[in-house]
């Protein structure tokens with residue numbers, strides 16, 4: 001039967017995989033494709049996610065294009081001129097050093113990329129009148145399930161015959177520095193590697209093509225790469241096996257193509273660069289001052305975290321139904337293959353891979369095809385292994401419960417008791433470290449809930465570990481060691497290393513000053529396992545002048561009492577004339593990890609009491625026990641047009657409190673989304689706070705910025721003199737009504753409404769945009785307006801301020817506002833607000849008054 005389909009398609013400007021950019025054409029997924037019929041029936045898939053399921057066929061494709069073009073395609077050219085001779089000459093000419101750097105390079109790029117509008121019009125006229133010389137090139141390809149081509153008149157070509165394979169590297173001349181020679185060498189290395197682990201390369205031609213693509217994209221015999229990176233070439237060229245020859249349904253079982261090729265990429269790095277992977281991943285200063293995880297531990301980290309938080313997914317889920325497609329197909333699937341390699345052994349695994357390729361080359365494969373080869377060659381019943389890893393989200397979690405060593409004569413008997421805490425079952429490796437520095441390993445079946453074994457040694461064993469390299473993807477490795485491991489480091493910024501198998505302690509000597517305590521010195525210690533479990537902070541300081549000790553402690557950990565995403569925390573403090581504590585339960589409600597509609601709920605009890613008023617500024621804090629219960633809710637949905645957030649809380653004083661009040665607060669923000677095309681970005685915030693009966697000063701709403709309880713979180717704002725007295729009001733902590741012009745003195749009220757508007761200004765420093773982004777440089781103008789809604793608000797003010805209002809005039813009866821300019825550099829913010837309209841809140845009589853503020857947190 002023969003079917004003829006006539007179709008026409010407009011080639012669009014390039015988005016994702018396909019389209020044109022200036023004179024460059026990437027043509028993938030461009031024609032009506034035959035639907036696959038297999039033992040699961042028809043697969044009439046729509047084009048989504050860039051992945052597809054194609055039927056093997058012989059392709060004869062003729063492409064007609066202007067005769068100055070160079071074309072790279074699936075298959076061999078059988079008729080017409082693909083322009084390779086010119087492209088080869090271009091590469092050779094450049095190899096001789098004919099300049100394509102600097103000005104000459106830019107000129108060649110401009111010439112290759114663009115034509116003037118007049119040139120374009122002229123060309124179009126010629127083409128439509130058929131005057132312009134075109135050429136037709138025909139390609140022939142067999143045993144392929146897709147056909148793609150790339151055309152670009154500026155291409156340079158390097159090609160070479162290697163082991164009977166025509167390897168072709170097409171690059172755009174301005175990328176010569178990264179592409180010439182290196183891509184050829186990397187491709188050859190990759191082919192060598194793939195032939196070693198799987199078998200002979202499936203095609204007689206392989207084109208690696210430089211395209212304006214993010215990452216890369218595979219087609220039979222051709223890959224479009226957005227860079228010359230070694231790992232990218234390995235991944236994409238690896239697809240010639242795992243996608244090209246072993247052709248799976250990429251949508252239904254992404255792990256069979258993406259998982260396999262990513263696994264071989266990691267495997268290569270492991271073999272060639274050792275346990276830490278590729279050397280080029282070595283980090284820059286100051287991160288290089290700290291240790292980092294081994295390659296596989298680093299790869300496993302996000303999957304383990306996903307599992308701990310309860311967002312794991314099944315690897316076998318079809319791509320379009322995954323919330324975490326990338327993590328599942330590119331990370332968890334390779335971890336599954338690593339676990340399989342560990343289970344069957346390295347040697348058997350290599351045999352499996354070779355047999356799988358040999359048997360299924362140029363056929364459709366699925367889980368069953370791979371599983372049957374695994375079972376045949378390993379002689380193991382792997383059904384349950386595959387089912388657990390691919391079709392469930394079960395966790396692997398083992399623990400050493402007991403490790404006892406007894407000595408009789410010269411023989412040491414070690415008794416080991418292991419508990420299986422998780423549902424996923426794996427064979428285990430026990431690693432004993434011996435007193436003479438050697439390691440002895442034993443293999444144990446991890447099927448039972450409790451496993452008890454005795455081992456004898458000639459040398460005393462000092463420790464035991466379950467799978468110290470974690471090939472089994474154990475999600476809680478702390479208890480895999482006996483004795484447990486501990487790690488100590490200095491608690492400084494940039495130290496982001498948390499060992500995956502040890503409890504981490506970090507220490508920091510601290511010291512500061514305030515007028516009452518004088519100089520203070522102390523130590524802070526924090527601890528956690530993987531910065532997630534059992535987190536605590538302990539801090540102690542001694543004040544040399546007052547002779548008093550400060551103490552602070554906190555504890556927080558995840559809890560499963562409220563299903564996933566629950567946490568409990570507690571803190572207590574005794575410092576600088578104040579004492580108190582907080583107990584909190586929090587819970588996030590979300591469908592998946594990056595759910596933009598995640599809802600955060602908090603319930604808390606707090607106690608704050610001032611016992612010595614000499615530490616605080618007048619009007620900021622009232623003596624007495626302030627005990628309250630609170631409930632808060634937050635949500636932050638993001639759309640294409642803006643990101644927004646809503647925070648609301650309700651609090652009330654409870655038994656034992658010396659105060660009686662209720663407090664309600666709502667705050668909402670609108671900001672531009674991450675990537676906004678507009679040069680001027682507007683940010684908007686609304687705030688409303690209302691309290692009833694008689695809240696103490698520290699529980700009222702501050703007009704100028706965050707109130708005294710929030711300021712206590714910053715040691716330099718906590719007590720008199722920690723920040724120079726004269727400039728205390730110049731330090732602005734964003735929050736509450738945030739009227740930046742009114743930060744002088746403590747204007748605390750019961751009812752306040754306000755709004756802040758900021759316009760971020762485009763900075764004329766486009767040349768150093770990377771620099772600008774690194775520094776987080778932002779310049780903006782702002783306008784704050786609001787109203788104190790308390791009845792007779794001025795009556796609530798301290799007498800020293802009240803006395804300034806002459807003749808019963810109360811400026812707080814009116815809308816008040818300020819405006820100014822600000823600049824933010826990294827985290828430091830400098831704002832210059834001007835009063836507007838209503839002066840006189842302190843002892844100032846000017847209509848306008850300029851002030852300056854610095855701060856470290858932003859309003860937005």
Ligand SMILES: [Zn+2]
Nearest residue numbers: 235239258261
């Ligand atoms: Zn891929």
